[in-house]
Amino acid sequence: MSKYKFKILKLNVINNKKLNVEIEVKGSFQAVIHSPKIALFFDNGKEVRRIPMLVKSYYPKEDMDRFILFGENQYLMDYLFFHDKAAKDFKLYFEFIYGNDRVHKIPFEITEKRLTQKDENNCYEIKVSEDHTELIFHNTQTGNAARASMFPVVVSGLWKFLMAIVSIGLLPVFLIESILVLFKFPIKSPAKAKIGSVPRRLFNHTRWRCCAFCNMNLGLKQFRLRTFQLIYKISCKRKIKENRILFLSNRRDDLSGNLEFVYDVLKEKDDLEFVFLLDSEADIRQKISVSMMLKLAKYLATSKVILVDDYYFLLYRIGIRKETKLFQLWHACGAFKTFGFSRARHIQKLKQQRNSAHRNYDYTIVSSKEIADFYAEGFGISVEKAKPTGIPRTDIFFQEEYKEKKQKEFYDKYPQFKDKKILMFAPTFRGEGKISGHYPVERFNLKQVYEALGGEYAIIVKHHPFVQDRNEIPEEYKNDILDLSEEAEINDLLFVTDLLVTDYSSVIFEASLLDIPMLFYAYDLHEYISSRGFYYEYELFVPGKIVQSERAMLKALEKKDFEEEKIAKFKTRFFDDLDGKSSERVGKLILDSMKE
Known part of the structure; x- marks a missing residue:
């Protein structure tokens, strides 16, 4: 029996798109605990996604012996799983962390009326498991209905295209407006349209107005990105080289950190081909040479394994080929400050839930099983993809x-x-x-x-x-x-x-x-x-x-x-293994993945 009383106050699906959850938790109060946590686990049989809940309030009751906590969040159904856009059948269970207590699959209370849907169009049936630790979602939507749901997407795309054409015709109007802004007319304008040379200010206001009108991001950065995506798609026509490993970083210019330690292990294999694209200036959003763009497209499309050690913008804007394995050899040890999708204040924003950054990794490495869930949560990946191999660069502390x-x-x-x-x-x-x-x-x-x-x-x-x-x-x-x-x-x-x-x-x-x-x-x-x-x-x-x-x-x-x-x-x-052999374990994981 859990020493915490965990109650679901509200749980409903809106238009098959949004899941609202509100929670109440009661238990023995400890003054040293400032930030208890609730996490939701979504399991569709292929992926297990851990997502935090925003704790709205947490305070002791009058006697100071007990606490009461309220949490709530809204989750976008289409973005729960990376490989399953329209979530079908899945299970939902909870984890509660209070100080050193970590209760996984915590039993909950819920009344039947809490599962009643307000929206008649909802296709989800929700049941409670016998032990009251899981909620089971069953999608009753038919294949035809699923295809019909694509209609608004197509219409939205056509509408955006039409508005982009209209905005081009309105460019003279937008330009006149930007000139009026120069003469201090009380017209709304972005901050960067108020600084710099006159031509730049005119350009920034006109571009901003055009983008706002058609609700699209237009400009040089977007053009560079679209160009790269086209080159990458063409490059994907080539065959993948089964022995090619790409070392990729825009964090460093030389082979160092985890990448260096892993390379030192893999280089002992004579049949492997190594490619190094290490350039701290290679950011397509700012400036990137044509030759670097061509190299990136070629090797991202034809490598069997891609190793990266930090955030890399381009990786999240292309479709990594199914045969390619993408490894995140993250530079940090342990789990200390929250990052990425673990930051509950950010995940509360629906826009943040749509963010694709980090979510396409096949594997990330962590220092221990204790923190694997946290890294999976931060990156927005399935929990089994966080592998407790140890961190390669820490091997030096045993030498x-x-x-x-x-x-x-x-x-x-x-x-x-x-x-x-x-x-x-x-x-x-x-x-x-x-x-x-x-x-x-x-x-x-x-x-x-x-x-x-x-x-x-x-x-x-x-x-x-x-x-x-x-x-x-x-x-x-x-x-x-x-x-x-x-x-x-x-x-x-x-x-x-x-x-x-x-x-x-x-x-x-x-x-x-x-x-x-x-x-x-x-x-x-x-x-x-x-x-x-x-x-x-x-x-x-x-x-x-x-x-x-x-x-x-x-x-x-x-x-x-x-x-x-x-x-x-x-x-x-x-640290699960204090033996200085983390590099070897990561190397083995990479080699094993090449055989899949």
């Missing part, structure tokens, strides 16, 4: 020779650090990304931190690449404090680190592999939880002491109070 090499290189370059322990300060950024990324450096007073350590430690500052501001290093401590934000690989610095001070950075997973004590300086914890969110409750999850003020941080440093006993459990939770 003593590599560790000694990096230590020697560091101390040869900075000999003054040889006789001291090293504290590395490596916080993550605040803000939305590269443009707005920042860290309030005044929050970390290097002079006070150094003196709190009694001269026993030297300090390395390692800010995230998005952070442009830098801590001011006191003149008297310039030999004992270094800012290596621009100069060194953070994983290599871990080999000389004796204490890590961070906040929400995923470097904690790599640090745990070396059993490095950690102090979590989370001065804005509650704000960060509300704006970004974590897969786990931060205060129950991190492998070290949490401090929320500079004073508390200095006190912990003085007393050497880091709670390092938490590291061992954390490490085994997020």
Whole structure:
């Protein structure tokens, strides 16, 4: 019997297109838990999709011993499964996470009237399983009705085409309007039509008005994309080379990270052909050469395996051939901050549910079974496609020779650090990304931190690449404090680190592999939880002491109070295999997929 009371308040399908779900949960309240989670699992027998629910409210009842939680969301039926646009028969069940409790297929209460459909046109019959853990959806729609449902799509396409033709005829009118905007007439106009040269402002307003009129995205970026899609379709007429593996990245210009480690394993096979398209500037939305466009189309169409290590826009705008296997060798370890489809505030938006980014992967790799569901959820793929092979680039943490090499290189370059322990300060950024990324450096007073350590430690500052501001290093401590934000690989610095001070950075997973004590300086914890969110409750999850003020941080440093006993459990939770053979497992998975 579950210790949580899980009740479905509302469940109905609207026009066979939208599924509305509202949930109530009650249970024993724990003040340390700030963000309980509800996830829905949709299973059609071929794919199992995990999608989060937005928690609308969560608060303790008057006696503070119990909590009540309300969750709700609307789900687009046509976008539940990637390979089954019109969802036929499927099962729905729930998972509830409260702190360290994770109740899969939680039993629920529901009354028959909650399953009554308001819409007479609905073709779904919904039944409850005997154990009240599953809802069974049966689509009674006939094949003819399904084909008839395509009619609005065809009409919509024809209408858009007609409106595009009309908008071309209206170009002179739109141009006159853009001229009036130049003369400050009170006419609505986009922000980028108000800056730049006169010709550019005229062009931006005219294009914006034309796109708005026909409800289509027109312009150079769209033209480049359509051109590439055409070239790719032509390239698909070629045969796939059964031994060709494409290494693809617009994150890096050289063979490094997970791609390098996997290549080092696969290169031992004499019968494989390797193609490398590694270009951090290759973004068809901005600028891409014709030669690169032709190369991409050719090798995407003819490779048996495609390996990618980050978001790659073009992969989600083409139809990857069925015979080709697409692997996401994601660069991160563990599961910390939510991303992609896991961000419930985003999934609430119907537009976000239609997003095709990441959803065509055949496999993604993860560090442990514990987090496989979370990665599948974030990417919007079926849960069985997330494989707990381990992360290839972490193999270096089990190589003593590599560790000694990096230590020697560091101390040869900075000999003054040889006789001291090293504290590395490596916080993550605040803000939305590269443009707005920042860290309030005044929050970390290097002079006070150094003196709190009694001269026993030297300090390395390692800010995230998005952070442009830098801590001011006191003149008297310039030999004992270094800012290596621009100069060194953070994983290599871990080999000389004796204490890590961070906040929400995923470097904690790599640090745990070396059993490095950690102090979590989370001065804005509650704000960060509300704006970004974590897969786990931060205060129950991190492998070290949490401090929320500079004073508390200095006190912990003085007393050497880091709670390092938490590291061992954390490490085994997020890494299934501590053997340095993740690259081999990924290599085997790739080779096995080539035989399918």
